[in-house]
Structures are given as C-alpha cells and as structure tokens.
Amino acid sequence: MTYGKFAEVVLDIPLNKKFHYNIPPSFVNQVEIGKRVKVPFGRRTVVGYCVGLTNISDVKTLKDIIHVIDTTPILSSKMLAVAEWMANFYFCGLGEALESFLPSVVKKGIKSRTINVIRLCKDGISVKEMIFTIKKRAPIQVRVLEALAEVGEITFPELADISKCKMDSVNRLRDRGFITLDKVEVSDPLFAGKHFKKTSHFSSTEEQEVAIRLIKRKVRERKHSVVLLKGVTGSGKTEVYLQAISEVITLGMKAIVLVPEISLTPQTIERFKSRFDRVAVLHSSLTERQRSDQWWDIKSGNADVVVGARSAIFAPLEDVGLIVIDEEHENTFKQDTSPRYNARDVSVVRAAYENAVVVLGSATPSLESFYNTEIGKYECVTLKNRVGHKPLPRVEVIDMRREIFGGKGQKPISDYLELSMKKCLSKKEQVLLLLNRRGFSPFISCRRCGFVLKCKRCDISLTYHKKKDAVICHYCFAEEPVPRECPDCCSPGIRFTGFGTERMEELIRARFPQYNLLRMDSDTMRGRDSHEKALSAFRRGDIDILLGTQMIAKGLDFPNVTLVGVLSADTIVNLPDFRASEKTFQLLCQVAGRTGRSAKGGKVIVQTYNPEHYSITYAATHDYDGFAKKELEYRKQLYYPPYGRLARVVLRGKKDLDVKEKASDIAEKLMNAIKLSDGSLLAGLRKDKVGVLGPAPAPIVRVKDNYRWHLIVKADSFKNLHTILKSIENENRNSKKVQMMIDVDPYMLL
Ligand SMILES: [Zn+2]
Numbered sequence: 001m002t003y004g005k006f007a008e009v010v011l012d013i014p015l016n017k018k019f020h021y022n023i024p025p026s027f028v029n030q031v032e033i034g035k036r037v038k039v040p041f042g043r044r045t046v047v048g049y050c051v052g053l054t055n056i057s058d059v060k061t062l063k064d065i066i067h068v069i070d071t072t073p074i075l076s077s078k079m080l081a082v083a084e085w086m087a088n089f090y091f092c093g094l095g096e097a098l099e100s101f102l103p104s105v106v107k108k109g110i111k112s113r114t115i116n117v118i119r120l121c122k123d124g125i126s127v128k129e130m131i132f133t134i135k136k137r138a139p140i141q142v143r144v145l146e147a148l149a150e151v152g153e154i155t156f157p158e159l160a161d162i163s164k165c166k167m168d169s170v171n172r173l174r175d176r177g178f179i180t181l182d183k184v185e186v187s188d189p190l191f192a193g194k195h196f197k198k199t200s201h202f203s204s205t206e207e208q209e210v211a212i213r214l215i216k217r218k219v220r221e222r223k224h225s226v227v228l229l230k231g232v233t234g235s236g237k238t239e240v241y242l243q244a245i246s247e248v249i250t251l252g253m254k255a256i257v258l259v260p261e262i263s264l265t266p267q268t269i270e271r272f273k274s275r276f277d278r279v280a281v282l283h284s285s286l287t288e289r290q291r292s293d294q295w296w297d298i299k300s301g302n303a304d305v306v307v308g309a310r311s312a313i314f315a316p317l318e319d320v321g322l323i324v325i326d327e328e329h330e331n332t333f334k335q336d337t338s339p340r341y342n343a344r345d346v347s348v349v350r351a352a353y354e355n356a357v358v359v360l361g362s363a364t365p366s367l368e369s370f371y372n373t374e375i376g377k378y379e380c381v382t383l384k385n386r387v388g389h390k391p392l393p394r395v396e397v398i399d400m401r402r403e404i405f406g407g408k409g410q411k412p413i414s415d416y417l418e419l420s421m422k423k424c425l426s427k428k429e430q431v432l433l434l435l436n437r438r439g440f441s442p443f444i445s446c447r448r449c450g451f452v453l454k455c456k457r458c459d460i461s462l463t464y465h466k467k468k469d470a471v472i473c474h475y476c477f478a479e480e481p482v483p484r485e486c487p488d489c490c491s492p493g494i495r496f497t498g499f500g501t502e503r504m505e506e507l508i509r510a511r512f513p514q515y516n517l518l519r520m521d522s523d524t525m526r527g528r529d530s531h532e533k534a535l536s537a538f539r540r541g542d543i544d545i546l547l548g549t550q551m552i553a554k555g556l557d558f559p560n561v562t563l564v565g566v567l568s569a570d571t572i573v574n575l576p577d578f579r580a581s582e583k584t585f586q587l588l589c590q591v592a593g594r595t596g597r598s599a600k601g602g603k604v605i606v607q608t609y610n611p612e613h614y615s616i617t618y619a620a621t622h623d624y625d626g627f628a629k630k631e632l633e634y635r636k637q638l639y640y641p642p643y644g645r646l647a648r649v650v651l652r653g654k655k656d657l658d659v660k661e662k663a664s665d666i667a668e669k670l671m672n673a674i675k676l677s678d679g680s681l682l683a684g685l686r687k688d689k690v691g692v693l694g695p696a697p698a699p700i701v702r703v704k705d706n707y708r709w710h711l712i713v714k715a716d717s718f719k720n721l722h723t724i725l726k727s728i729e730n731e732n733r734n735s736k737k738v739q740m741m742i743d744v745d746p747y748m749l750l
C-alpha cells in the first residue's frame with residue numbers, strides 16, 4: 001500500500017478502469033473532481049478526467065500528474081454519475097463515455113482569431129491633404145485613402161479587394177501616420193442579424209390541455225418521472241412541449257429538448273427562440289466557434305433551454321427540470337460508435353439524478369416505450385386528433401404483384417398512382433414521393449451467366465450511379481468504373497435492375513415534363529444548407545414533385561401537399577432484423593403524416609409486394625395500438641425486446657478463420673458464465689429466455705475487407721445480461737488480429 005495524495009483518473013480507452021496518479025504538492029489545490037488533467041500513460045502524455053481523490057493506493061510507484069487543464073470543474077458530479085452509469089450499462093470505458101460529453105471543439109479549445117481593421121486617422125490633416133502629399137508617387141496608396149474616405153473602416157481582405165492593394169501599401173500609410181491598424185477579435189454569433197418575433201401560447205385543444213396540465217404538475221412535484229406523449233402527426237406536440245418548458249422556466253429551472261438531427265431546422269429553432277429568450281442550440285452544422293460559444297454559454301448559466309441533436313443530452317446545464325425527446329422512436333438517438341448509447345435512455349437516467357421529468361413524444365412510439373406505459377413504468381397521454389380536427393389522410397394500398405401481369409415485367413409506378421399524380425398536379429397541388437433507395441439501379445448482373453456485381457471489399461451488391469457513371473458500395477463508399485462486360489464470363493450483356501431515386505427521377509421527369517421535380521437524397525443534398533433550401537423552394541411552391549429517401553418523411557407540414565406516394569414499402573420490411581416491421585410501420589405513418597394538413601385534404605398511396613403484411617395494413621388504418629399489440633405478441637414469442645434484453649458482440653478481422661475462432665472462444669466464455677452462475681440464469685436458459693445465439697457470420701459478412709462474425713446474447717433482464725457480459729469485459733477489444741465490439745441494446749442486427 002502507498003499513502004499520499006492521489007487522483008483517480010480515467011482515460012479514453014475501452015476499459016472501465018480508474019488509474020491512480022500522484023498529485024505533486026504544487027497541484028494539491030488545483031486538482032479537483034470533474035477537472036481534466038494531463039498524465040503520462042505508457043510512453044505518451046494523455047488527457048484524462050479526474051473522477052475521484054484518495055489517500056491510499058495499491059500501486060507501488062505512482063506517476064505524477066503533469067498539468068491541470070481546467071480552472072473550474074468542467075463536469076458536474078451529476079454528469080459523472082451519468083457517465084458511470086453509461087460505462088456500466090453499455091460496457092464501454094468510463095473515459096470513453098466522458099469523451100462524448102464534451103464537444104471536440106471544447107476539448108481542443110478554440111484559438112481566438114483576430115483580423116486587421118483599418119481606419120483613417122481622425123486627427124491631423126484631411127484626406128484631401130493626405131492625397132495631395134502622395135499623389136505623384138503612390139497611386140495605389142491614393143486608391144486606399146479614397147476607399148477609406150468612403151467606408152470609414154474596413155478589414156484588410158475587403159480593402160484589398162476594393163482598391164487592389166497589398167499589405168505594404170497599408171503599412172506605408174500607417175508609417176506616414178495617415179491610417180491606423182487595429183487587431184479585432186473575430187466573432188461569429190449564431191443569431192447575428194436575426195430577429196425573432198415573440199409569440200405567446202397558442203390556444204390549445206382540450207387534448208393538448210390535458211397533456212400540458214399533467215406535465216406541468218409533474219414538473220412542479222420535482223420528482224423523477226417519464227411521460228409518453230403519444231400524438232398523431234399534426235396533433236400539436238410541440239405546443240405541449242413549449243408550454244411545459246414555460247412552466248419549467250417560471251419555476252427557475254431549465255430544459256433540454258432533443259430532436260432528430262434532420263428535424264433541427266431553422267423553423268424548429270425559431271419556434272423555441274420566438275417563445276423563450278435564452279435558447280442555446282447544439283447542432284453539427286454550426287461552425288466550430290459557434291459550437292464552442294453555445295457550449296460555454298450553457299456552461300456559464302446563460303441558457304434556459306437547450307435544443308439539439310443526440311449529444312445535447314450531455315449539455316452542461318444545472319437544475320434541469322424537464323427533458324423532451326421529440327420523435328423518441330428515431331434511431332438517430334442511438335450512437336453507432338462507442339459509446340453505443342441511446343440518448344433516450346440516457347435522458348431517463350440523467351433525469352433521475354436531476355429529479356426531472358422526461359417527456360417522450362412520438363406519433364409512433366418505440367415498442368419499448370409503449371410497453372413501459374403498459375406495465376405502468378411510464379405514464380401515457382394521448383393526442384388522438386389533429387389540431388383543427390382535420391382528418392388523417394386516407395391510405396390506399398396497391399398490390400404491385402397485379403401490376404406486373406398487365407404489361408411487360410415490373411412496373412415502378414402503378415397506373416393508379418400515375419393517374420392520381422396527374423389529378424393532383426393539374427389542380428396546382430403538390431406531390432411527395434418516397435423511395436428509400438438512392439442511386440440509379442441497386443442491382444447489376446450479367447444477362448448471360450447471372451453473375452451479380454458485388455463490392456470487392458464487402459458482401460454487398462453495388463449500386464449504379466448514373467450521373468457519376470460509377471458503381472458504388474453503400475457500405476464502404478468504394479467507387480469503381482461501370483464494367484463494360486461481365487467480370488465472370490466476359491459477355492457484354494450487363495443488366496441494371498431495380499429503381500433508385502436517380503432512376504425514378506429520370507422516369508418521372510419523362511412522364512411529367514411540364515412539372516418541376518426535385519430529388520432529395522444524400523447524393524443531391526451535400527451542402528451545408530442544401531436541405532433547408534430545398535424545403536424552402538418546395539414550401540414556396542417552386543417545386544411540384546418532391547422525390548426523396550426517408551429524409552423527406554419527417555418534419556414540417558406543407559399544406560399544399562395533397563398526395564403522398566410510397567413507391568416501395570418493401571425496402572425495410574424484408575431486412576433480416578427483428579425491428580423491420582416496426583421500422584416499416586413508423587416510416588409509413590411518418591410520411592403519411594405529411595399530407596392532409598389543410599382543408600384540401602390528402603391521400604396516400606402505398607405500393608407494395610406485401611399488401612397483407614400487418615405493418616402495412618395497420619399503417620393504412622393509422623392504427624398504432626393495433627400494430628403495437630400484434631408486434632408485441634411476436635416479440636413475446638421470440639422473447640425479443642422489450643421482453644428479453646439483447647446485446648450483440650461483433651468480431652471482425654482480416655482472416656475469416658481467426659475471426660471465427662475468436663467468436664467461438666467468446667461464445668464459450670459467455671455460455672460458461674451462464675452455466676456457472678446461480679439459479680436465475682440457469683433457469684432462464686432452460687426456458688429459452690437466456691442464452692447465446694451464434695456465433696454466426698453477420699448478415700453482411702464482409703465490410704471493408706474485414707470478415708465479421710457475431711453473437712447475440714439474450715437475457716430476461718438487463719441485470720442478467722450484464723452478469724453474462726462481465727465474463728468478456730476484460731477481453732482485448734483492439735487486438736491486431738481480431739477486434740471485438742459490444743453493443744448493449746442494439747438497434748439493428750445487420
Ligand atoms: Zn456473365
């Protein structure tokens with residue numbers, strides 16, 4: 001044992017371990033829990049977080065802390081507790097969890113950028129006199145003076161542009177005492193030049209009123225609770241959030257609102273800014289400086305409301321009274337790299353430490369949240385009607401199997417949809433078309449031998465992109481030229497089958513040449529605000545037909561959209577994943593919700609080869625409860641979430657055999673953990689409620705030249721799941737040969 005003054009430090013590595021470091025006397029007053037420190041680790045110097053102080057250590061010789069970065073703790077004790085929970089729940093390192101709490105720009109710090117501002121000297125001689133003294137010798141300097149006489153003050157780049165001068169002319173003028181040069185710090189305020197017209201509460205419907213009253217009461221009680229706000233599309237959930245937040249602020253507390261990244265539009269932000277004065281925004285499309293400013297604003301207590309995407313759940317607010325998760329079912333709240341957390345679940349934990357209320361809002365809640373209301377863990381409040389009692393749109397399902405027989409081969413657009421589009425467009429109304437597959441053609445094969453073109457590095461068929469004239473892998477983004485002949489039999493007959501958005505665009509433009517069409521997918525929406533520009537153009541009516549992937553399914557209402565066409569409802573339903581039905585149902589309901597927002601009404605046409613599938617039939621009748629009941633039955637039979645709990649262990653490496661061996665080794669360890677445990681795990685194993693499925697090759701067996709095997713660990717509670725996973729916790733996850741990834745409560749199993 002060693003005695004002294006030591007700090008417990010965690011580092012950004014996938015190990016849930018605290019390291020002890022000696023606190024040199026000069027740092028004794030500086031080291032505090034929640035501050036970042038620089039410490040030696042191996043041969044490197046790394047940044048870690050001080051999470052505890054101790055006088056005793058079982059390490060013989062401790063290394064010294066090199067430097068204390070923060071003057072005040074950057075992480076509160078509550079946030080450290082949340083991180084601790086994440087590390088234990090998701091099997092990641094505590095340091096890894098903490099790394100995601102601070103935006104990278106806050107971690108690295110931002111240097112203040114200065115710029116030269118040039119002004120005329122006010123005292124002394126006039127500009128005329130200045131020009132007179134140098135007129136003959138220095139025409140460029142004269143131009144500079146003339147420009148300054150006009151604008152007063154100017155930055156150097158602007159001046160250089162106007163008067164075509166170089167810095168040396170400016171320096172000479174300064175030496176003559178004609179002008180001054182001052183360094184000014186560049187700021188980049190987020191809401192510069194924007195004015196937000198203040199709005200007050202909208203008069204709410206009876207249903208909204210019930211929801212608002214319930215949430216307000218919960219907030220006043222200052223007790224941790226979770227409310228599921230189940231409201232159909234267009235039922236005014238945001239107004240409920242706004243009035244609840246208003247109560248929170250009145251009580252002197254603060255609120256966090258999480259929305260999916262894609263819904264974080266200027267309109268969304270405006271709704272909050274127009275109601276509340278001190279709103280901060282955390283968003284990936286902010287500049288580094290803006291992000292840093294917003295974060296420090298929140299940290300120093302200058303924000304009452306934080307609106308942001310997934311990572312805003314870690315916003316450094318004190319006194320949180322309410323956390324809202326809008327569209328709580330969205331998979332964007334689950335992070336797909338370590339730490340693989342779900343912000344929805346983290347929000348419930350954070351709220352518990354803050355004695356705060358969580359409101360989960362959705363038209364199509366996740367089965368997990370719905371189930372929690374069924375067993376009384378969460379409270380549920382429902383908005384059954386749209387604001388203004390507008391009806392939900394009529395949904396018609398088209399059986400595409402019938403469409404084939406009429407003509408030659410597969411039809412991408414049914415006659416009925418085409419006719420409906422014509423009718424709608426002729427009335428100067430707008431059409432929204434969803435096709436959840438980008439590119440021109442998703443399937444490239446040989447006419448003669450049937451060879452299917454796949455990515456050389458992944459087990460995925462390549463997609464043809466016509467504009468780029470290349471075939472692209474949607475997993476590793478590798479691009480290759482289009483083969484002119486079959487790579488297998490050298491026959492020249494290459495066939496492109498299936499429709500992606502790019503091909504559909506071509507087809508619709510040909511059939512509706514007199515109308516404006518805009519395609520919206522990740523290929524056409526590359527720029528910072530291209531998404532926003534496209535939606536504005538659609539809102540203005542400059543575009544008649546909006547065709548896109550699921551990015552068009554969410555967000556705002558367009559009163560003039562009276563027809564929504566789902567070109568293929570089958571892109572998700574056939575995926576080998578237990579959430580495929582749920583995802584299909586949710587996507588159909590979301591996109592259907594884009595229409596019928598005005599007195600003109602609206603209609604939805606769904607094309608499918610699976611017209612009897614329950615996810616489609618229930619979506620067609622807007623029957624969430626019916627769908628949820630049926631889906632829960634299936635989940636119960638298979639003992640999948642929300643009944644059973646899952647973790648996925650993925651192993652990957654360059655050599656298939658190495659990966660397979662490691663996977664078997666891990667499977668054995670996991671099984672032993674069950675067999676050697678006390679009663680409850682063994683009893684679960686006998687009832688098929690606990691177990692290890694696999695190892696098996698992952699559905700996509702090769703990605704980026706890495707072979708992938710996976711295992712699914714199943715248990716009847718998270719507690720038992722964690723007991724099993726403990727047995728592999730200390731495995732080396734980053735070995736050169738085979739890497740291991742643990743995903744607790746995975747979203748997808750592909
Ligand atoms: Zn061939």
Ligand SMILES: [Zn+2]
Nearest residue numbers: 455458473476
């Ligand atoms: Zn690939």
